[in-house]
Amino acid sequence: MAPLSWTNETTELGVTERAFQISVAGENVPGIAWSPEGKDHWPTILIGHGGTQHKRTPGVLSLARRLVRHLGYGAVAIDAPEHGDRRTEPQDAVAPNEMRQRIANMTPEQLKAMADRNGGAVGEWRATLDAVAATPGFSSGPFGYWGVSMGTAIGLPYVASDPRISAAVFGLAGVGNRPGSDRLAELAATIKIPVLFLFQWDDELMEREHGLALFDAIGSDDKTMHVNPGGHIQMPFHERDSVEAFFARHIRTTD
Amino acid sequence: MAPLSWTNETTELGVTERAFQISVAGENVPGIAWSPEGKDHWPTILIGHGGTQHKRTPGVLSLARRLVRHLGYGAVAIDAPEHGDRRTEPQDAVAPNEMRQRIANMTPEQLKAMADRNGGAVGEWRATLDAVAATPGFSSGPFGYWGVSMGTAIGLPYVASDPRISAAVFGLAGVGNRPGSDRLAELAATIKIPVLFLFQWDDELMEREHGLALFDAIGSDDKTMHVNPGGHIQMPFHERDSVEAFFARHIRTTD
Numbered sequence: 001m002a003p004l005s006w007t008n009e010t011t012e013l014g015v016t017e018r019a020f021q022i023s024v025a026g027e028n029v030p031g032i033a034w035s036p037e038g039k040d041h042w043p044t045i046l047i048g049h050g051g052t053q054h055k056r057t058p059g060v061l062s063l064a065r066r067l068v069r070h071l072g073y074g075a076v077a078i079d080a081p082e083h084g085d086r087r088t089e090p091q092d093a094v095a096p097n098e099m100r101q102r103i104a105n106m107t108p109e110q111l112k113a114m115a116d117r118n119g120g121a122v123g124e125w126r127a128t129l130d131a132v133a134a135t136p137g138f139s140s141g142p143f144g145y146w147g148v149s150m151g152t153a154i155g156l157p158y159v160a161s162d163p164r165i166s167a168a169v170f171g172l173a174g175v176g177n178r179p180g181s182d183r184l185a186e187l188a189a190t191i192k193i194p195v196l197f198l199f200q201w202d203d204e205l206m207e208r209e210h211g212l213a214l215f216d217a218i219g220s221d222d223k224t225m226h227v228n229p230g231g232h233i234q235m236p237f238h239e240r241d242s243v244e245a246f247f248a249r250h251i252r253t254t255d
Numbered sequence: 256m257a258p259l260s261w262t263n264e265t266t267e268l269g270v271t272e273r274a275f276q277i278s279v280a281g282e283n284v285p286g287i288a289w290s291p292e293g294k295d296h297w298p299t300i301l302i303g304h305g306g307t308q309h310k311r312t313p314g315v316l317s318l319a320r321r322l323v324r325h326l327g328y329g330a331v332a333i334d335a336p337e338h339g340d341r342r343t344e345p346q347d348a349v350a351p352n353e354m355r356q357r358i359a360n361m362t363p364e365q366l367k368a369m370a371d372r373n374g375g376a377v378g379e380w381r382a383t384l385d386a387v388a389a390t391p392g393f394s395s396g397p398f399g400y401w402g403v404s405m406g407t408a409i410g411l412p413y414v415a416s417d418p419r420i421s422a423a424v425f426g427l428a429g430v431g432n433r434p435g436s437d438r439l440a441e442l443a444a445t446i447k448i449p450v451l452f453l454f455q456w457d458d459e460l461m462e463r464e465h466g467l468a469l470f471d472a473i474g475s476d477d478k479t480m481h482v483n484p485g486g487h488i489q490m491p492f493h494e495r496d497s498v499e500a501f502f503a504r505h506i507r508t509t510d
Contacts, residue, residue: 201471212467215482216456222491225482227470236477238504245496 001130004033004138011037015068024127025120030085031078031128032056033138034064041140043251044074044132046125046165048147048155050172051103054084063146066240071248074138078128080154081117104205108179115180118154125158133164141166144251146243148172148198149205149232153184160187167250169243171198172232174210175217181210188217195223196246198239203232256385259288259393266292270323279382280375285340286333286383287311288393289319296395298506299329299387301380301420303402303410305427306358309339318401321495326503329393333383335409336372359460363434370435373409380413388419396421399506401498403427403453404460404487408439415442422505424498426453427487429465430472436465443472450478451501453494458487 001022008019014037021030032055036042045067049060055077064075079086106114132138145168147155152173159168168191175181175188195218199211215225224246228236256277263274269292276285287310291297300322304315310332319330334341361369387393400423402410407428414423423446430436430443450473454466470480479501483491 208467212463221484223484224491224493225480227480227482229476229478236479238479238500241500242497245493245500249493 001127001134003135004031004131006033013065013069014038015065020131022127022131024124027081027086027124029078029124029128030055031076032064033074033076033132033135034068035074035137036068036072039072039137041137042072042074043140043142043144043253044076044138045144045146045247045251046129046132046155047075047077048125048145048151048158049077049080049083050148051150052083053150055079056084063240063243066244067247070244072253073247073251076128076132076138078124080121080150081124112179115153118150119157121154122158122161125154126162129162129164142251144168144247146247148235156184156191157187159193160190165193167194167247169196169198169246170214170218171196171226172200172203172206172211172235174206174212174214176207176210176213178210185214185217188214189219191219193220193222194246194250195220196243197223197225198235198242199225199227200232200235201227201229202234205232256382256389258390259286259386261288268320268324269293270320275386277382277386279379282336282341282379284333284379284383285310286331287319288329288331288387288390289323290329290392291323291327294327294392296392297327297329298395298397298399298502298508299331299393300399300401300502300506301384301387301410302330302332303380303400303406303413304332304335304338305403306405307338310334311339318495318498321499322502325499327508328502328506331383331387331393333379335405336376336379367434370408370433373405374412376409377413377416380409381417384417384419397506399423399502401502403490411439411446412442414448415445420448422449422502424451424453424501425469425473426451426481427455427458427461427466427490429461429467429469431462431465431468440469440472443469444474446474448475448477449501449505450475451498452478452480453490453497454480454482455487455490456482456484457489460487 004020006018016035018033067073067075145165148171152170159165175185197215259275261273271290322328322330400420403426407425414420430440452470
């Protein structure tokens with residue numbers, strides 16, 4: 001895979017933000033890479049956004065900037081299938097709350113189709129890291145992954161398949177009686193890298209026992225689950241500090 | 256209550272350590288207070304040790320020194336009933352592993368007696384904080400509490416009864432079918448301050464569902480549970496960073 005080629009570049013408060021586009025299996029996948037101004041190499045965290053979100057959604061953007069400013073890391077996000085610039089419906093046709101409601105009410109067939117689509121996205125992350133790993137500055141690694149909710153549905157199978165990822169944050173996901181749960185649990189069992197698993201105790205999209213079962217299934221000796229009260233999108237801000245501390249502990253700079 | 260009067264004092268690497276003794280209901284309760292050299296007042300964390308341990312057990316000592324050195328706080332620990340200098344059996348008569356085994360095998364009557372003894376210790380913490388709050392340097396507050404396992408069995412009822420405590424770390428404890436569980440759950444429900452609850456996923460002394468039930472019972476909106484794999488005494492060292500971040504967030508210095 002060729003290095004990323006930038007379609008746009010800005011630098012603000014020490015954070016260089018560059019847009020790119022890669023082609024994967026005939027699909028154009030748009031992404032953004034953030035990196036620390038004035039450094040020549042850095043570790044990089046891949047950031048997988050949640051359902052209804054996109055590569056530059058506020059939570060992704062603030063996490064990326066924090067990783068750059070506080071830790072001197074880089075970060076990379078891409079639009080998931082049917083999200084962000086890859087939506088085929090108009091961007092504002094479905095409000096996030098409405099979309100979450102739809103997901104909560106999905107039929108088994110619809111859930112199966114979503115699981116298949118997420119499976120395809122795994123290859124997009126692999127191709128993205130191929131390109132990232134060929135790009136000056138980003139190429140030195142090491143590499144981590146962060147993604148909750150759909151960012152885990154896509155990211156956990158991806159991380160299980162890519163030995164270049166050396167630590168991962170997952171969460172807001174579970175295994176139970178949904179289509180694809182058995183496969184997700186099997187893949188989780190193959191993961192041996194350090195994992196931080198973030199869960200909301202009153203998640204309206206995920207039962208407690210399903211979240212606990214996914215944490216339990218993860219094969220890593222070094223795994224920690226953080227549980228907070230509140231719904232799917234009410235994770236407290238202090239978990240951002242936990243994420244930063246987790247990556248600072250496990251994704252070491254090479255200089 | 257009169258201020259603490261010191262029976263011994265040393266300072267090492269910026270940490271002043273002073274021994275004291277207070278009298279509570281006819282019992283002499285020995286304690287240690289740690290404080291930052293060269294400051295005139297500081298927030299203070301009360302540290303409740305675990306079963307088979309004592310006021311200067313390695314985990315208590317390293318937590319106290321870390322709170323002083325990293326955050327500029329003070330810390331106070333006392334020997335629980337029948338622990339440390341208050342043991343009536345010789346200190347080395349029962350090895351910690353053997354003691355844990357005994358606890359795991361306790362009869363309902365023995366568990367009831369232990370719960371009663373822990374109840375008495377609540378008054379000792381209240382008297383200790385009365386004296387601490389009258390002691391120059393320590394008197395400004397604010398005050399937090401840290402204690403897992405027996406440190407929760409004693410500390411949770413104590414914290415529920417003392418409005419001077421403004422944030423608490425509990426863990427390695429639960430509510431289920433033991434004597435005293437209903438009362439512990441009721442008291443937990445009255446706690447409204449921020450709580451960090453630390454739990455071991457393979458705790459040989461506490462079933463998972465009992466730990467989850469105690470976390471669930473805590474009445475605070477701001478509560479977080481951290482779950483790690485491993486047994487009762489295998490909590491990973493990185494949880495010390497979490498404890499420090501938790502107190503730094505909630506126990507603010509007054510200067």
